Amino acid sequence: MVENLLLGFTVVFQPLPMMALLFGVTVGLIVGALPGLNDNITLAVLIPITFGMDPHVGMMILVGIYCAACYGGSIPAILLKIPGTASSIVTTLDGYPMTLKGEAGKALGIATTSSVFGGLMSSLVLMFIAPFLAHQALKFGPPEYFALTILGISTVAGMAGKSLLKNLIAGVIGLFIAMIGMSPQTGFPRFYFGNNYLLEGIPFVPMLIGLFGITSILELAEHIVKEKDIKHILPKVTRILPTKKMIKRLLPTWITSGTIGNVIGIIPGAGMLMAIYLSYDVAQRRNKDKEFGTGVPEGIASAEAANNAVVASSMVPLLSLGIPGNSASALFIGALMIQGLRPGPSLFVDHPTIAYSIIVGFFVANLFMGPLGILVSKFLATYILRIPRQILSGVIVALCATGAFAISNSIFNVWIMIIFGIIGFVFNKLNIPHSPLILTMVLGTMMERNYLQSMVLSKGSWSIFMQRPLSAVLLLMSLFFFATPFISKLLKKPIITDDIDLNN
Amino acid sequence: MKKILVVLLIGLMVFSVGCTNSAPEEVAEQEADTAVFPENDLKIIVPFDPGGGVDVTCRIIASLAPDALDDKSIIVENVPGGGGVIGQTAGAQADPDGYTVLAYTSSVISNPMTKETVYTHESFAPVAMYCFDPDVLIVPADSPFNTVQELIDYAKENEVTLTTPGNASAHHIAGMILEDKTGVKFSYIHNDGAAMQIAQIMGGHVDCGLMTLGEAVSQIQEGSLKSLGIMSDERAADLPDLQTFQEQGLDIMYGAWRGLAVPVDTPDDRVEALGEIFEKIIDNDQFKTKMAEAGIPMIYRGPEEFKAYVDQQAENLKIILPKITANQ
Structure with missing residues (x-):
């Protein structure tokens, strides 16, 4: 074990793989930070370039991109309220308010350190306990996945926001969107209006680009028209690295969020969004004294530690079982296959230098990500906010449209982006939050598929969800998650009326 | 002002998309008539x-x-x-x-x-x-079944769940062909790809599954999955011990x-x-x-x-x- 890891280190610490890793991290950071472009597109574009390379070098580029893109997405999320990648949706909730308060540097620093912490934690998991955990993840069958999606959706109730009702409205709309497309079990097309582009449902990434990128540009346009002049928020970016006191304060959040990210990452198909929403929800519960959504450091820390913890741990099922945990790690399968390598346990036996250099690569990439991220953040925070908003927004629209188009080379996705840009704008006018919609839309499809599969397994009986211990525990947890916001509201109410009575 | 802005934004989008799209088409049109x-x-x-x-x-x-x-x-x-x-x-x-x-x-x-x-x-x-890429019938490594016939015999008396990568996918069709030839009925569990299928079989959540040889060959070789038969006319070079469906008396060639x-x-x-x-x-x-x-x-x-x-x-x-x- 240790010998093999040392072997991995000796491979990675050669000049070429090292440069490749550094290159990958840099590219990942930039691509992640550009709204509209994400890690999947970049990996897909760069995989053919790795053909001709030595697999040790080629893999390092891909590892670097995968690691850094997820973190890079937090930079525009914090500075502009536009998540660069889906993984930083939750980061906008507290990141952007901090920028408005003039604490952009502090927010970026928290995002960087949290990401590095989460990333290192999961690369250690990948190094030392991957095979064991991968086999635990196999205990997840359809009923467990169903219960897990319910747990994810139950966080809607506790999500930061002023109105519980509006959270629920957004959540229900998300579930409705998830119904569009073919039924996962019968293949029957629903709400697709004869349009084949909708057979697989509303494409997620273009929708996201619209909800965030286009919505914020529309808001800015409205602003310009109304006020003719935009005041610049020019934060002083003096110190990016968090103070010792702050690190001490965030450490518990990092550990819980990193753990949640690792657990979710290992379960194939559970996904990064589930991890960030769950850990944000947990962080909120653990810090009842702070008002999340107004620029709370723990809010950023929870999301960023969780999403980077998913990165390396999503490679656990791929390397241990040959099953890709998400779409990015599925791209690694393609890259390995083209090199004539088959992912799975045999990779460790047949090509140990490649298998272990990938694992070590994740660890080292996270080390690169820290200093490099601080450099890039500092640069962007100082200059991006100085660019006149009118010009910046034009660039962002171009990037968004390119990104939406590039996902499947289709103009249809650009329409989806525009439509959801308008929907997002209307939502903002009505003060309906976006995040519940995104969460339920993603989990809705998964929930339906696994519900229907469970019903086939149990011949139509709901008892299967309670008979299987893991799913029963997850369902009870979701009941708790869902009910507590309501109960605490009920408990609060009498106190308020008492106050009024006293005043009278 | 508002209108101009909207027109500008839309124009920019169309332009950025147009850029990526038009080049190859134009080139193709020009070249269509040349002899080489x-x-x-x-x-x-x-x-x-x-x-x-x-x-x-x-x-x-x-x-x-x-x-x-x-x-x-x-x-x-x-x-x-x-x-x-x-x-x-x-x-x-x-x-x-x-x-x-x-x-x-x-x-x-x-x-x-x-x-x-x-x-x-x-x-x-x-x-x-x-x-x-021929279809293989896969069961968990610790499954009691060792031949296609054993599974079919069991399926005649009991419910057997079979995982596919999607409704009406090639492998769902392979399952229907198998039903057609043997008279059994499977309970299908439809997924959206081979990854989830393999996880479900490895975890023992389903009885069997159909996918291509290429998708499962490493796991079969490692012993984390067991295959009962391959739907091709001859055995696969990678798995010389795996019998074809034909050898087991079922004339199915599919993949x-x-x-x-x-x-x-x-x-x-x-x-x-x-x-x-x-x-x-x-x-x-x-x-x-x-x-x-x-x-x-x-x-x-x-x-x-x-x-x-x-x-x-x-x-x-x-x-x-x-x-x-x-x-x-």
Whole structure:
């Protein structure tokens, strides 16, 4: 074990793989930070370039991109309220308010350190306990996945926001969107209006680009028209690295969020969004004294530690079982296959230098990500906010449209982006939050598929969800998650009326 | 002001999209009339996401193209969506000049039968088939079943769950063929890809599953999955102990096939020229080694042979598919 890891280190610490890793991290950071472009597109574009390379070098580029893109997405999320990648949706909730308060540097620093912490934690998991955990993840069958999606959706109730009702409205709309497309079990097309582009449902990434990128540009346009002049928020970016006191304060959040990210990452198909929403929800519960959504450091820390913890741990099922945990790690399968390598346990036996250099690569990439991220953040925070908003927004629209188009080379996705840009704008006018919609839309499809599969397994009986211990525990947890916001509201109410009575 | 801004924004979007789209088309139009073929790069439309089997094999072909194409390249373009329908539509509607080639796979036959499409498999002129990946029947490593017959016998008395990568997918169809030949009924669990199928079988959540040999070969070799039979006419080189369905008394030969095709209106000489180009690539030793290393079984069929094969497959499907749609 240790010998093999040392072997991995000796491979990675050669000049070429090292440069490749550094290159990958840099590219990942930039691509992640550009709204509209994400890690999947970049990996897909760069995989053919790795053909001709030595697999040790080629893999390092891909590892670097995968690691850094997820973190890079937090930079525009914090500075502009536009998540660069889906993984930083939750980061906008507290990141952007901090920028408005003039604490952009502090927010970026928290995002960087949290990401590095989460990333290192999961690369250690990948190094030392991957095979064991991968086999635990196999205990997840359809009923467990169903219960897990319910747990994810139950966080809607506790999500930061002023109105519980509006959270629920957004959540229900998300579930409705998830119904569009073919039924996962019968293949029957629903709400697709004869349009084949909708057979697989509303494409997620273009929708996201619209909800965030286009919505914020529309808001800015409205602003310009109304006020003719935009005041610049020019934060002083003096110190990016968090103070010792702050690190001490965030450490518990990092550990819980990193753990949640690792657990979710290992379960194939559970996904990064589930991890960030769950850990944000947990962080909120653990810090009842702070008002999340107004620029709370723990809010950023929870999301960023969780999403980077998913990165390396999503490679656990791929390397241990040959099953890709998400779409990015599925791209690694393609890259390995083209090199004539088959992912799975045999990779460790047949090509140990490649298998272990990938694992070590994740660890080292996270080390690169820290200093490099601080450099890039500092640069962007100082200059991006100085660019006149009118010009910046034009660039962002171009990037968004390119990104939406590039996902499947289709103009249809650009329409989806525009439509959801308008929907997002209307939502903002009505003060309906976006995040519940995104969460339920993603989990809705998964929930339906696994519900229907469970019903086939149990011949139509709901008892299967309670008979299987893991799913029963997850369902009870979701009941708790869902009910507590309501109960605490009920408990609060009498106190308020008492106050009024006293005043009278 | 407001209006100008909106027009500007939309203009910018259209412009940015237009930039990426227009260049190859213009080039293709210019070159369509010239005598030398190909004068320019070719494009393969892959109607699936990057990283999958079809994408990987097309990219292997593309990587060997410069040798066979006089230093011109093949560009792989992923146009996923609608279970392949979006990319297949793009392939059918491409200029019939031979420059746009579709990754032509089993679903070109089944999609028009199960969904509303503007094309059928006859909208294409097959150019070359390079892969036949037979279906394997997979069970968990600790499953009590060791032969197809044992599983079938059990299924006659009990409910057996079978995982597929999707309703009306090639492997769902393979399951229906097996039902047809043996008279049993499976309870299908439909997923959206092989990854989840493998996880469900390994975790023991289902009784069995159908997928291609290429998708499961590493796990079978390692012993984390067990295979009961392979739907091909001879045993696989990678798994010499695995009996075929035929050997076990069931005459089923079925699997996923992959090839390349152009719109049916493409001039015959272009189809012929493409046939020769791809034969050269597929016949290349480098291609064979790369496919073997990746665990993807290969085969070669030229334009006419391939067309006959596809027509035969379509005939077979016409009998089986109505049963699936009837269940909706």
